Amino acid sequence: xxxxxxxxxxxxxxxxxxxxxxxxxxxxxxxxxxxxxxxxxxxxxxxxxxxxxxxxxxxxxxxxxxxxxxxxxxxxxxxxxxxxxxxxxxxxxx
Amino acid sequence: xxxxxxxxxxxxxxxxxxxxxxxxxxxxxxxxxxxxxxxxxxxxxxxxxxxxxxxxxxxxxxxxxxxxxxxxxxxxxxxxxxxxxxxxxxxxxxxxxxxxxxxxxxxxxxxxxxxxxxxxxxxxxxxxxxxxxxxxxxx
Numbered sequence: 001x002x003x004x005x006x007x008x009x010x011x012x013x014x015x016x017x018x019x020x021x022x023x024x025x026x027x028x029x030x031x032x033x034x035x036x037x038x039x040x041x042x043x044x045x046x047x048x049x050x051x052x053x054x055x056x057x058x059x060x061x062x063x064x065x066x067x068x069x070x071x072x073x074x075x076x077x078x079x080x081x082x083x084x085x086x087x088x089x090x091x092x093x094x
Numbered sequence: 095x096x097x098x099x100x101x102x103x104x105x106x107x108x109x110x111x112x113x114x115x116x117x118x119x120x121x122x123x124x125x126x127x128x129x130x131x132x133x134x135x136x137x138x139x140x141x142x143x144x145x146x147x148x149x150x151x152x153x154x155x156x157x158x159x160x161x162x163x164x165x166x167x168x169x170x171x172x173x174x175x176x177x178x179x180x181x182x183x184x185x186x187x188x189x190x191x192x193x194x195x196x197x198x199x200x201x202x203x204x205x206x207x208x209x210x211x212x213x214x215x216x217x218x219x220x221x222x223x224x225x226x227x228x229x230x231x232x233x
Binding site (some may be wrong): 004033035055056058059061062063065066067069071072073076077079080081082083084085086087089092 | 102106107110114115116117118120121122138139143146147149150152153156160161163174177180187188189190192200207210
């Protein structure tokens, strides 16, 4: 593992947020919206890129396809409502 | 982050929003279930709805099968609640009762993207959206 030779600093804001320096974000592939994990260790706080953000290829493909199709949350709720009516009839009224 | 006391019942809207990447919080919730950081439940009714809804959105059969397998890894899949137990639930849309009853039977918190169901379900159990669920877990 090649460590960065320089020491980087961050300032805590009023809301308690800090900015992860760009060099570290790039090194650890941390992107906007990613989740990081805070671990309480002996000499401070360790920030670890969370494994929760790894996406299987098939699911990634579906995310991309949903982007292309511009599927919205409203559309999902409406579509589920329509399907729910059919499934209810099949499961409970047949 | 581990909180095995909290149990969540995942509505179809949440599973679909996670699988299609529409709501990243829904995705994190499912992943947390997969890693057994929390306990997630669905029932066969939800699984059938996920399959049918993804088909309606024209996803390939291969990806639909993968998605179902994925959700089944993240959540415990329960049998459907029998219709005999539905009479105690009085809500606007009776079609939502299999979801509501499934969550009540599991003594779980219902997670949904559907605000109408969320408001209705509050009479019977705690009901939140994915973001609120993550806040409960401090994720």
